Amino acid sequence: MSSDYTYDEQGQFFPFFILTLSGLVTLPLTYNLLRPSKDLENTAPRIKSDFKPEHADLVEAQKRKRLRKERRIKRIITVILGYIVMAWMVYLILVTARTTTKSYDPYDILGVSRSADEKAISRHYKRLSLVYHPDKIRPDPAKNETVEMLNDRFVELTKAYKALTDEEIRNNYLQYGHPDGKQSFSIGIALPKLIVMDGNGKYVLLVYGALLGVLLPYIVGKWWYGSQRYTKERVLVASAGNIFREYKDDITDNGIIGALASGEEFKDMLKGDKAESGLAKLENKVLAEESSFLSAKDRESLKNLDSVTRRKALALLWAYIGRVDLGDAALNAEKYEAAPVALALTEAFTAIALAFGNLRPIIGAFKASQSLIQAVPATSSPLLQLPNFTDEVVKAVEGADSKTHLTVQKFMHLSDSERRSRAVGAGLLTEKQYTEAISVAQQLPALEVSKAFFKVMGEKSVTPSSLVQLVVKARFIPPGCKDIPAVNQLDLEDIDPDEDDLDALMGRKPAKNRATKMVDGKKVEVKVEKVQPPLAHAPYLARDHSPRWNIFLADAKQGKMAVPPFTFTTFDKPILNEAGQPTFNVQTLKMQFQAPPQVGAFTFILNMICDSYLGLDTQLPITLHVEDPAKAAALEEEDDISEPDEDSIAGQMQALKTGQAPKKKTRKASDSSSEEESDTDGDAGDTSDTNTETEDED
Structure with missing residues (x-):
């Protein structure tokens, strides 16, 4: 069987081709x-x-503008155009007349009934021969007929007649669906023949080249x-380069x-x-x-900047941080637009600072x-983070002569009457x-460390x-909370992951976050979903921000970072209840990090900073004790030896606790012989072991 490649001369399959291509682009974009x-x-x-700061309308306008950028209008337009093209192609497929390959039907070709016998078919064929035989008919110019067309028509009539009367040809028709036997396989290419016609080749090459x-x-x-x-x-890489050049070891x-x-x-902004x-x-x-x-140094640095764009960007950032009303709607709008840009750039500065380690x-x-x-x-x-607090209110609360600032926690620890007397008034x-x-x-998510080890x-x-591993156990205790329950000591323990959780054991990912609860008297393991704290209360920032807690170890003596920050954005237990x-x-x-290669006690400062x-923020000293491997192995061996016997009361209690019986101790031959000499029944030795282990268990 041969294969015959032909072009779709009428362009009937071309809509399928375009529909497929547009779908390959449009559908993934739609999902995205x-x-x-x-x-x-x-x-x-x-x-x-419900607090609304001054110029809240400008802040909201900048939020909407930022959201429009993040939605990527070009992508939305592309999707819409893609669906328009797809709809048009579907329309063409449905309404355009298409020629389809029909099965070979000799009765239809001859124009006889399927119930006609062989004699009737022969008579009908003879009548057609008198009409359509090439020697009997002449081409009709009005119908654009040619001799070749007439010959082909008579050949088709003859084939159809033999398919119904000749036994061999009829077998071909019945077996292969055609009097000539098995047909060649034809593949239609979904391109109009117009594209490959003589004279159009240069245009095709031009399109392909483009x-x-x-x-x-x-x-x-x-x-x-x-x-x-x-x-x-x-x-931007260029921004990172600029920030790198501005970096200094003492910059703050x-x-x-x-x-x-x-x-x-900022140049784009x-x-x-506008600059x-x-x-x-x-x-x-x-x-x-x-x-x-x-x-005075800051003011002088602003005046000495040569770049107009940078000069204005810095002035806008200082105006934003100082909450300065610029008296101009356009300038105030730019002030709120500049803050999210600078916030994104802090990621680059942090990465550079971490590389230096200062x-x-x-x-x-x-x-x-x-x-x-x-x-x-x-x-x-x-205190300026709280709604409605201004410099005047802060001075009244902290005292005009105060040299230190009150944190929100300390302010909320004051009695309500004391807070009111300081903050409320003319x-x-x-x-x-x-x-x-x-x-x-x-409602502020103040994370307080309960234990770190x-x-x-x-x-x-x-x-x-x-x-x-540095394990930090902490609780969210919002400022001003009362009746705070004591920490359950069991919650301060850390249990190793399951033996089958290889990824967690190797440090490739956190341990499976699962909890056990009782259902119908049986322990059932359930998956615990990660919990997010509330979005940062930032009424002046023209974007939403989820708080991040950064924990790292520092060497205070050298002023260097010892272990890079680990960032936490979600937590394993609910922060708030349903109420x-x-x-x-x-x-x-x-x-997780690698311990020092030498033995000793290493004191660090644990820093936990919310961005x-x-x-x-939290800062506390913590000491890492690195033991000698031989000493550590000896201690573990002693712990193994002190494990209670299987047949002792302590062993029975341990078996009830853990669900596994402890291993039997192996006694030396001398111990066994002395035991037999001192007590033939062996009760005294067992009683001594039992009492010792029971006391340990208690």
Whole structure:
């Protein structure tokens, strides 16, 4: 059987071809647009508050503008056009007349009934021969007939006649569906013949050249160049380079904000004449005397900047952090637009600071994130995070002569009457404003460490160069909470993962997050879903942000980072109950690293910093004891020897606890002989062991 390739001369299958191509592009794009977002900001709950800051309408407008960018209008338009093309192709398929391959039917060709016998068929064929025989008929020019067409028609009539009367040909027809036997396989190419006709070849080559030589390289190059322009923190490579050049070992606070202003993203934000528009007015407002968070060095650095774009970006960031009203709607809008850009750039600065390992810039990077999210200078009072709190209210609460700032926790530890006497009054807060501020304070996710320790999975001590875990047990205790239950000591223990959870044992992923509950008197293992804390209460930030807790170890003596930060965004136990009240559950946070290669006691400072709130940070000393391997092995051997006998009371109790009987001890021959000499029944020796082990168990 031969194969015959033919072109779809009428273009009948061309819609199928276009439908397939458009579907391959449109359907994946549709899934990408409609699939549920896994971003933390889209799945976390919110802190309940009706507080609206000044220029709340501008903040909301910037949020909407940012969302429009993230939705990628070009992708939406492409999907719409794709479905229009697909609908058009479906329409063409349904309404366009298509020629289909029909089965060979000799009765239809001859025009006789299927009930006709052989004689009737012969008579009918003879009548047709008199009419259609080439010697009897002439081509009709009016019908565009040719001699070849007449010959082909008579051949078809003859084949049909023999298919019904000749035994051999009839067998071919019955077996293969055609009097000529098995037919060749024809493949129709879904391209109109117009494309490959003589004279059109140069146009086809031109189209192919444009598609393969211009359009495809352009798309691939644009994708490749676009992907190479960004770092893994989704920051422009050029911005990361600028920030790297601004980095200094002692850089902190406003210096970091100045480094962030060098980001290339601000050029896109302030393109055209936006960079110079309103710059003089902006600088006058920011450099006013009431902007006390700026030092003389900061003011001078702003004036000495040569780049107009960077100069305006820095002024906008300082205006945002200082909550300076610029007296111009356009400038205020740019102020709120600049903050999310700078917040994204802090990821690049943090990565650079971690590469150098100096403690001050690392902590400063997290402080900069707090400042940008809360629109509060890093050196200002954490109370400014609360709704309606201003510098005047903070001075009244903390005292005009106070040299230290109150954290929200310390403020909430004051009695209600004391808080009211300080915060409520003429020129301060009203009762409604005070109630609103207290409500938000009581919802802040303050994570307090209950216990922190080091361990090696499956081992009782830490040995040199082993994979050690820092286990942090902490509880969410919102400021001002009362009747806080004591910590259950069992919750402060850490149980190794199951033996079959190899990924967790090897440190490739966290242990299976499972819990055991009683159902109908039986223990059932259930999967525990990860829990997110509420979104950061950041009324001045023109984007949603899910809080992140960064835990790392530092060497305070050298001012260096010892173990890089581990970031936690979700937790294994509910933070709030169904009524919205705190559960005070003990959360388990783990970070794994390699122990030092030498034996000794190593003291670190454990830092736990939330990137979204000021004053919720934790610092505490913690010591890692690295034991000598030989000593650790001896201790473990002693523990194994002290295991109770199977036939002792202690052994029976252990079996009831663990569900497994302890191994029998192997006694030396000398012990056995002496035992037999001292007590033939062996009761005394057993009683001694039993009492000792029972006391240990108690």
